[in-house]
Amino acid sequence: MIRLVARDLALAVRAGGGFGLGLAFFLVVTVLVPFGVGPDTARLGAIAPGLLWIAALLACLLSLDRIFALDREDGALDLLATAPLPMEGIALAKAAAHWLTTGLPLSLAAAPLGVLLNLAWPGHLWLAASLLAGTPALSLIGTFGAALTVGLRRGGLLISLLVLPLYIPTLVFGADVARRGAEGLDPTTPLALLAAVTLGCLAGLPFAAAAALRVSLR
Amino acid sequence: MTLRARDLTVGRGGLPVLARLSFTVEAGRALILRGANGTGKTTLLRTLAGLQAPMAGEIAPGRDAVAYAGHADGMKAQLTVAENLAFWAGLHGLRGIDAALDAFALRPLEDRLAQHLSAGQRRRLGLARMLVTGRPVWCLDEPTVSLDAANTARFAAMVEGHLAEGGIAILATHIDLGLAGDTLDMGPWRATALDAGAPA
Amino acid sequence: MSLWSYANPVRFMGATRPLVPVLGAVAAVCILVGLAWGFFFTPDDYRQGSTVKIIYLHVPSALMAINAWFMMLVASLVWLIRRHHVSALAARAAAPVGVTMTLIALVTGAVWGSPMWGTWWAWDPRLTSFLILFLFYLGYIALWQAVEDPDAAADLTSVLCLVGSVFAVLSRYAVNFWNQGLHQGASLSLDAEKNVADVFYYPLLVCIAGFVALFAALVLLGTRTEIRARRLHVLRLRERMADA
């Protein structure tokens, strides 16, 4: 499984791999926000946690349909299915590779970008913490969505409709952690709930994704 | 090692394509599947490889002994020949890829990206991958498509090498590769409306 | 003769042939009677005035929106475990009814609350949960239409329904956590004593019976249509195979 993750990471970093895409998107969205909302730093500061979380969420969403589609096109998915690796292992490895190429860099890049949106100081730490705790869930749910739509022609569009509602709990708790952090309140409760959601996803979603993959391989 | 299939029914999308199919392939022999396109050759190969469950009947040995090669060879264009092979070797628990590289004369191409390989070279890489899985039964779907005569002959020689070591090869192909083995025509086993048994 | 024998499409079609018109009639009668009774013959609420009359639409539709999803969940489980085509098709037939019920619940809920909240929409946890449920319905219906092969579609949508249900419940509590709550107390609760005065209660029950009958009639009709559509698909597939 680690080997599959390593291969996907190597592919992502190579030319055309799209490693920086998620991060670049996150940066662009964050920069665009003030143009829409207006330069008033007080207002920006108030909505910064939620906006950064939504930007991170959309950045994750961006690269979901590439998770399985590429392997399906060049036949690797079929061969992986015949390999001695369980399908759940493949789903988990793909989610891990997606997180390492998108979720992790986002979490680290979010704090400095918070400055752009005038995020109050302790917020940056809690924003990074909440993203680190929450983005694995985004990758796992996204992998499930990608598995559901791997065989479909315009799967990319459908993924966002299927996956975004499933992102709601993570978004609610994650943004709440960042907001409470920014306002100096105690964010441990939502952080615990956020971690609980992520662990639940880690436990269950690979099986659901594997089931969906087996169907589309038939 | 013999491959045995009994009363096999295979289908696509819930509709059977081939029914009541039984055959046996001894070690060191090949089985050539003949039949027009859409008569179920690919479906049969995918079922033997375990990519889809048979609708009825049994196959022995199971999917773990079968290496499958479909139309697309599953090689990553941005990885080199060596990296591709090392990945599949590792996945199947094999350490070295040198044997496979030499067996298919891929040593000089070791560091070339898969996207820069010719059709013949990519086919040889696909076969090297099957060798690396260390599985006795090879299922090959139209392996000689887009290969010129020379590469086809070299391909046939490589499959013979595999058979010589007691392996089994099942090929869906339209040309005669001169392999020691039998031919199985899909025609007589086509599933009829009887098998389909429409749901309503 | 266990219940599962009805899973055989032919038997199901035969058994449900008379049911659809009967249920349709019952639904029409109950809804008309219930609404008329509630609309014309019940007094206004001292606080909410005449808007209380919206209860006869909001509560039944909200109830059916949730039960429709629950029915789809059970049907999906039956499909995944017992592989009965009819239950997967029933789940597919229930989705449009469920999404419409959710829409009705949303519209009536928003309109009902607007005088109190001063706006047409307030992010009240219970109403927001219905908005989330609405999104789940959209995803479910979209997935059914996106997959060509009927068997694969049934499997994928069933898995989505299972995962969606877990997340729907999760979202329900996340939304509670996210915002306190402006929704009025539960009109119907099994344990507590009746929350709604008798005069409002009985017409409400009639309306609910009407909505349940309507749901059953539409889902049965929908399932029969899906079975026929499946047969159509198989016949057309076989025609193509015959030409090949």
Added chain:
Amino acid sequence: MPELGKYALEVTLAYGASAVLLTGLVAIVVGRAARVRRALERVEGRRDG
């Protein structure tokens, strides 16, 4: 007609919208049922004919 008081708009809006949605739903389900039944009869006719 009962006196709806100052919330007449809200009540009529709720009932009106629900009526539209319900009739729309019934129309779609019944319409599709008829369409599929006709298509099936045509194909089966072709098959048996």
